[in-house]
Amino acid sequence: MKWLPRSLAVRATLLLALIACAVTSVLGAYFFYTARAAITEHLDTQLIGRVEHFRRLVSNVQTIADLHDRPLLFETMLGAERDVLLLRRPGEAPFIDVNPGRFPVPGTLAAAADDQDLAIKDVLTIPLADGVPMHWAAALARSGRDGDMVEVVAGHPLTNEVKMIRANRDRVVFGALFAMLASTLLAYLVLRHGLRPLRRVAEKAASINPINLAVRLPEHDAPREVQHMVIAFNAMLDRIATGYERLSQFSADLAHEIRTPIGALIGQTQVALQRARNADEYQHLLESNLEELNRLRQIAENILFLAQADHASLAIEREPMALHGELQKIAEYFEGPADEGGLRFDVRAAGVAFVNAALCRRAINNLVVNAVRHGARGTTVRLIGEQEGDMATIAVENEGPPVPPEQLGRLFDRFYRGDAARSRYTESNGLGLAIVKAIMALHGGEVRASCPTPSSIRFELRFPAAGAPAVDPLEAQAVTG
Numbered sequence: 001m002k003w004l005p006r007s008l009a010v011r012a013t014l015l016l017a018l019i020a021c022a023v024t025s026v027l028g029a030y031f032f033y034t035a036r037a038a039i040t041e042h043l044d045t046q047l048i049g050r051v052e053h054f055r056r057l058v059s060n061v062q063t064i065a066d067l068h069d070r071p072l073l074f075e076t077m078l079g080a081e082r083d084v085l086l087l088r089r090p091g092e093a094p095f096i097d098v099n100p101g102r103f104p105v106p107g108t109l110a111a112a113a114d115d116q117d118l119a120i121k122d123v124l125t126i127p128l129a130d131g132v133p134m135h136w137a138a139a140l141a142r143s144g145r146d147g148d149m150v151e152v153v154a155g156h157p158l159t160n161e162v163k164m165i166r167a168n169r170d171r172v173v174f175g176a177l178f179a180m181l182a183s184t185l186l187a188y189l190v191l192r193h194g195l196r197p198l199r200r201v202a203e204k205a206a207s208i209n210p211i212n213l214a215v216r217l218p219e220h221d222a223p224r225e226v227q228h229m230v231i232a233f234n235a236m237l238d239r240i241a242t243g244y245e246r247l248s249q250f251s252a253d254l255a256h257e258i259r260t261p262i263g264a265l266i267g268q269t270q271v272a273l274q275r276a277r278n279a280d281e282y283q284h285l286l287e288s289n290l291e292e293l294n295r296l297r298q299i300a301e302n303i304l305f306l307a308q309a310d311h312a313s314l315a316i317e318r319e320p321m322a323l324h325g326e327l328q329k330i331a332e333y334f335e336g337p338a339d340e341g342g343l344r345f346d347v348r349a350a351g352v353a354f355v356n357a358a359l360c361r362r363a364i365n366n367l368v369v370n371a372v373r374h375g376a377r378g379t380t381v382r383l384i385g386e387q388e389g390d391m392a393t394i395a396v397e398n399e400g401p402p403v404p405p406e407q408l409g410r411l412f413d414r415f416y417r418g419d420a421a422r423s424r425y426t427e428s429n430g431l432g433l434a435i436v437k438a439i440m441a442l443h444g445g446e447v448r449a450s451c452p453t454p455s456s457i458r459f460e461l462r463f464p465a466a467g468a469p470a471v472d473p474l475e476a477q478a479v480t481g
Helices: 008-058 073-075 159-194 195-207 225-274 279-310 323-333 333-338 356-373 432-444 473-480
Strands: 082-088 093-100 124-127 134-140 149-157 319-322 344-349 352-355 380-388 393-397 446-450 456-463
Touching: 008 082, 008 134, 008 149, 008 159, 159 195, 195 225, 195 352, 225 279, 279 432, 319 323, 319 356, 323 333, 323 344, 323 356, 323 380, 323 393, 333 344, 352 356, 352 380, 352 393, 356 380, 356 393, 356 432, 356 456, 432 446, 432 456
Parallel strands: 344 380
Antiparallel strands: 082 093, 082 149, 124 134, 134 149, 319 352, 380 393, 393 456, 446 456
């Protein structure tokens, strides 16, 4: 279809022109052949009527000799100057011979009996040398007194009728061409007018840019055939605007997170360079700078992991992992930090989960670190593992400051922290829960955050069966994000 023009209006116009050409051609041909058949039938009827008329004339005369004496009478009774009329006894030469064109009588012409009426089927058509058809009809008649048999032969060349038919044919052809051109022009104008809403949609779409993502295409003005496309396009713009907003927020949050350690590095270094220091002071400065550099490295590693997870570049392998043993090891590992915060662990787990062990441990560790960091002193952090059929669920619950419902859905956004956490410097860089979400996307599972009570929060990891297909991280991010 490369030969077709790129314009939709021109394509539709050409197709409509072909349809108009076919329809007008068929209608023109139908009316032309119908008119020609009607003319031919009318001429045959006249020719038969002429033969019948002369049959009656022959039957009314006294003798055949009476017909010899009035040849001009027969000439004046013909319909045209080239018409043929012959009266003859069977097998003899004509005694009335009106034949200006000297047309030969066809030998295949059969005369109807004197007691038989002529019908259209008895008319014989013979083409002349110039291609013009000539119609012949013949019938026998018996004179009134002496009873002699006379053959009446009549012929009519369709010279004038052929000219008229050809003229009508030319009119039909020119009329069909005019109708096709007129319909093509009207179709193009109508299509141009009908496609105006599409042009308005295109103009509106051209005004959309990263600075003005709030513009939407007009749905009420779009034709019904493209309304679904406009709705889908507006939905896509909504997703793009949301993603662009999150990307802008991500850039601002990243700059905020990096600015703090870099500012600390610059400030401490400037203070140290104001005067000479001893070796212990320089060593303390280097140790402090090393902590900030490690913080920057951790941020870079987390961002790199999230980028790899987003582009599905991590191929994970799964294996069975005992829930109780693994959660118990994690509780023992974080027992020291928990004691410092006045927290204790409660492990209740059973069953097996089919997971990538390293990634699963990282996700659980991030949840436990979050629980230890924000848990209220003197409370319990609960580690729960359950297996339901092929599905496995791991949950981490802790008591702490209440989380507003509108913030639950944003806890897994990158660099997101509650307002209270943003107001002070903390060890968290706001990527721990985002990494948990990415890990669950690689597993084809999901992560949920809920508040069973106003003072508690529960993070739940749901791992699918071992044979379940993994979900594309980009799709999972679009759904859960």
